[in-house]
Amino acid sequence: MNASEETLPKNDIVLLGAGHTNAHIIRMWRMKALSETRLTCVSNLTTATYSGMVAGTLAGQYHASRNEIDLVRLCAACNVRFIHAQATGLDSDNNLLLLDNRPPLKFDALSIGIGSQPQTLSAEDIGLTIKPMQTFLPRLSAKLQELASLKKDRPLRIAIVGGGTAGVELAFCLPKFIQRQFGKLGPVELHLIEKGSQILSDMPPRAQILAQHELARQKVHLKRNCTIKSARSDCVEFENQETLPVDLLIWATSATALKLHSPINLPKDERGFLLTRNTLQSVGNDSVFAVGDAGTVENQKLAKAGVYAVRQGAILWKNLRNYLLGVPLKKWRPQKTFLTLINSGDSRAIATYGQFSTHARWCWHLKNWIDSRFIDKYQYYPDPSKMQHRHKQVRNHGNKPMPCGGCGCKVSASVLADCLSKIKNPTAEQVLLGIQPPDDAALVKYGSGDAVAATTDFFTAFTEDPYLLGRITALNALNDLYVKGAHPTAALAMAILPPGSQSQQINILDNLLAGAAEEFRDLNVPIVGGHTIEGPKLTFGFTLLGDAVAETVMQKTTPSPTDCLILTKPLGIGVLLAAHMRAACKSNWWETLRDTMLSSNLTAAQSAKRLGATAATDVSGFGLAGHLHEMLVTQNLSADIVLESIPQLPGVQELLSQGIESTLAPHNRESFGRNLKSKTKALDPATAILFDPQTSGGLLITINKHKAEDLLTALAPGAAIIGKVKKSDGNRPVLQLSHSC
Ligand SMILES: Cc1cc2nc3c(=O)[nH]c(=O)nc-3n(C[C@H](O)[C@H](O)[C@H](O)COP(=O)(O)OP(=O)(O)OC[C@H]3O[C@@H](n4cnc5c(N)ncnc54)[C@H](O)[C@@H]3O)c2cc1C
Structure with a gap:
């Protein structure tokens, strides 16, 4: 078999949560991946x-x-499948690991490392919890912003609950923030x-005294022997009946099990944490490990602390392998x-080792x-x-970059144009739209005078998450029908699955x-058939059928001079997918990328049709330049494009300036x-950016300049007027690019 x-x-190891222990497994995978085994991180x-x-x-x-681990990039760098x-x-x-709103995930070994949460009074507690730590800073900032807008002529009152390591560190450092x-x-x-x-009850008395002195020096009011009985937005009440007025309450209390532990x-x-043996395996299932705060080793009374979670990493790594190897x-x-x-918080720290404690700059x-x-x-x-x-995917491409998935896996436009021009099609009256000129969907007249819209679209996988791939593939295929103003009626799936x-x-x-059915369900589109073969690379796609009324169908090649050009989604999907393959797509960029690919063009197409768009097409593999060319070429029109007005996804310009682009982009150029x-x-x-191939990208619409603003208002944020159509001076379309100033 060709190694590419x-x-x-054969085996699936799944990590649930990527805290201090599980993250070690991801990193080790880069160095010593287990053969015939896939590692998946669910977070x-x-x-x-x-x-x-x-x-x-x-x-x-x-x-x-600085304290953030980018799981999208770490997993991509380590060849670990990431499932959000x-x-x-x-x-x-x-x-089976059960997941919200998607099929369960099968595993041969699972490591649960979901951490813990601070103990609070009830689910409706007032205030902020220090966990999830990832969102603590934004939540804190939002709350402080809110308090700033209600500024009172007295000091802001903040109470941190919990005198352990986390609470004490927070008390030292929060005022600086x-x-x-x-x-x-x-x-x-x-x-x-x-x-x-006592605060820091797990530590020696000297450490407690040092911390108390520092709290006093920093004018933090320490309240000991105070158990909160109830909390309101402006006040807490203690069990001894005392009250304390507060503007903000922050919970940094001892660890309790997350809600997810119960099911x-x-x-x-x-306390509800998963009970394990000293091998870190659940006492109830050998294939399930529970690590860090999420697990408790039986007969060991240990505080929940990051130092244990970190040290467990090495043992978990050995044990996951040993378990699968028997x-x-x-x-x-x-x-x-x-x-x-x-x-x-003052460039010093309190160090404790055994009975030794000191507070110093070093x-x-x-x-x-x-x-x-x-x-x-x-x-x-x-x-x-x-x-x-x-790792299998990264070999055997010699010095050539690994080809991109999604629409980036298309053969180049020139190859396609060459092949299509050689087809000797009969002149068939029933074909309203076919491949001459190429369009997004075929339109074939039938019976009642209405038309069947048909389109097919498939590509190699651009994500290792098959559910996400299914959703995006369906949405991508639907674009071709939407852009014709056709109503989708049925879908036929095509899948190439690797051997296994x-x-x-x-x-x-x-x-x-x-994943696909989720997108089709609300549209009432059944998957009525398909074809699945075994092949070298995971590939998925759909043939879609739809109803269209021939007279009202939106065409691709009928823009008028002076029309405005509107793009419904930002560009850069190909760049970001290429970056993801190189572990260079940051998690926040990845989230926007995914959400963009998951946003449907249905409303955009309906609005375009309702407002009288003159032409429309789906921007996919040939990029904006290629698809715009296809719109203009039949009538020999040209276009003026203002570069700054082209909406782009976050991160795209930064990546392009590093030379990262899809493998199809040079062919498009x-x-x-x-x-x-x-x-x-x-x-x-x-x-x-004009040559960047899009997967589940936006629509490019031409519309009379007097209606353009109305259409823009009807479209989702991210859509933009990017230029206008004009007559050509020569004998081929020209895209005249300009800057806004
Ligand atoms: C401010 C602060 C300071 C601290 N300082 C220290 C210290 O100095 N020394 C020390 O030993 N300990 C310290 N701790 C305690 C330490 O943070 C925890 O013991 C440690 O984080 C536990 O690691 P973990 O891997 O079990 O969980 P975590 O690091 O909390 O990771 C759990 C992960 O699971 C994910 N997750 C949760 N729920 C789900 C779900 N349903 N599905 C998928 N993923 C999920 C979370 O997003 C998270 O990424 C401190 C804690 C805080 C808050």
């Missing part, structure tokens, strides 16, 4: 936070991105509330003594060195295609079809670049 071909894996958020640097970020010692989903439970008998970001809030009155008689039908400890597992022995470093430097070394390992996102290792076990093939096809008239070169990032 894909095969489905409800696209980033993970390193808790050791949260306080430093508040104190302004680090930029917010919310887990809802576990079918432990069938080894407020001063820096919200100076206008004026003075802050900060309280630290602890229900026990997991495996044995738990008295060899004995290693025992995890928690460290008896470890170094604790509490950031006091301790902060040591902490900074340890934390930086840790996070550096997780903020390293090398291009997987440049790595010399055994029957169960793996079923799993992948289930996900593909379920070759085919359509000569049509450009511009002072800017075709390779310039500002112009390069």
Whole structure:
């Protein structure tokens, strides 16, 4: 078998949550992936936070991105499948992880590392919880913004609940954040509330005293032996009947099990955490591991702490492999003594090791060195295609870049044009729209005088998440019918599945079809058939049929001179997909990219039709330049385009200026670049966007200039007027590019 071909894996390891332990497995995968095994990371958020640097970020010692692990990039760099989903439970008998709004995920080994949450009074608690850590800073900023708008002529009252490491560090560092970001809030009155008689109760007395002195020095009001009974938005009441007026309450209390723990039908400890053996395997299912805060090793009374979670990484790595290989597992022995470093926010830290404690500047430097070394390992996102290792997808392309998936896997436009021109079609009266000139969907007259709209679209996978692939593929195929103003009636699926076990093939096809069916369901479009073959690369697509009324159909090649050109979605999908393959697509860019591909063009097409658009097409593989050329060429029209008005996805210009683009873009440039008239070169990032292939991209619509604003108002944000159509001076279409000023 050609080694560039894909095969489905024999085993599936699934990581649920990518906290301090599971993240280690992702990193190790880059170095020593297990053969015939796929590693999948399921996370409800696209980033993970390193808790050791949260306080430093508040104190302004680090930029917010410094404590953030970008899971999209880390997984891409390590050849780990990333699934952005919310887990809802576990079918432990069938080894299925249940996910919200999508089919369950089968696993041979699962590691649950979903962390914990601070203990609060009830679900409706007032205030902010320190977890999820990923969203703490934005939530805090939003709350402070709200308080700033209600500015009172007295100090802002903030109470942090919980006198453990997290609460104490927060008390030291939070005021610096407020001063820096919200100076206008004026003075802050900060309280630290602890229900026990001592803060830092797990630490030696000297550390407690040092922390108390520092709290006093920083004028933090320490309230010990105070258990909160109830909380309102402006006040908390303690069990001793005392009250404390507060504007903001922050919960940094001891760890409790997440809600998700309850539907997991495996044995738990008295606090609801999953009970494990010292191999980190659940006592109720050998194939399920529970790590970090999420698991409790039976007969061990340990505080929930990141230091244990980090150390478990190495054992989990060995044990996941050993479990699948059927060899004995290693025992995890928690460290008896470890170094604790509490950031006091003033370039010092309190260090504790055994009974030794001190508060000094060198301790902060040591902490900074340890934390930086840790996070550096997780903020390293090398291009997987440049790595010399055994991952199957990245070999065998020689010096050529790996071809892109999605619409980027099309053969080049010139090849297609050449082949289509050679077809000797009979002149068939019933064909209203066919391949001469090429259009988005065929239109064939039948019976009643109405028409059948038909279109076909398929491509190689551009994501390893088959459910997401199914959804986007369906939406992409629908574009061709929408743009004709046709009403979709039926779908036929085409799938090429890599060789593998029957169960793996079923799993992948289930996900593909379920994703597509989700998009078709509301449209009442049944998948009525299809064809599935085994082949070298996962490929998926649809033939769609639709009803169209021939007289009202929107055509592609009928724009009028002086019409405005409207693009309904931002460009850059091909650039970002190419970047994702190189582990260069940041998680926030990836989220916008995915949401853009998942947004339907139905309303845009309906609005265009209703408002009398003169022509419309779907921007896909040949990029804006190619599809616009197809619109203009029949009537020998040209267009003026204002480059700055072309909407683009976040990150695209940055990536283009690094030279990252889809493998189809050079072919598009070759085919359509000569049509450009511009002072800017075709390779310039500002112009390069015109050749970017789109997968589930937007529609390009021409409409009379007096109706353009109405259409724009009817379209989703992100749509824009990008230029206008004009008569050609010569004998071919020219895209005249200009800058807005
Ligand atoms: C401010 C602060 C400072 C701290 N300082 C220290 C310290 O100095 N030393 C120390 O030892 N400990 C410290 N801790 C405690 C430490 O953070 C935790 O013990 C540690 O984070 C536990 O790691 P974990 O991997 O179990 O969970 P986490 O790091 O919390 O990771 C869990 C992951 O699971 C994901 N997840 C949650 N629910 C789901 C779901 N339903 N589906 C999919 N994914 C999900 C989350 O998004 C998260 O990324 C601190 C905590 C805080 C808040």
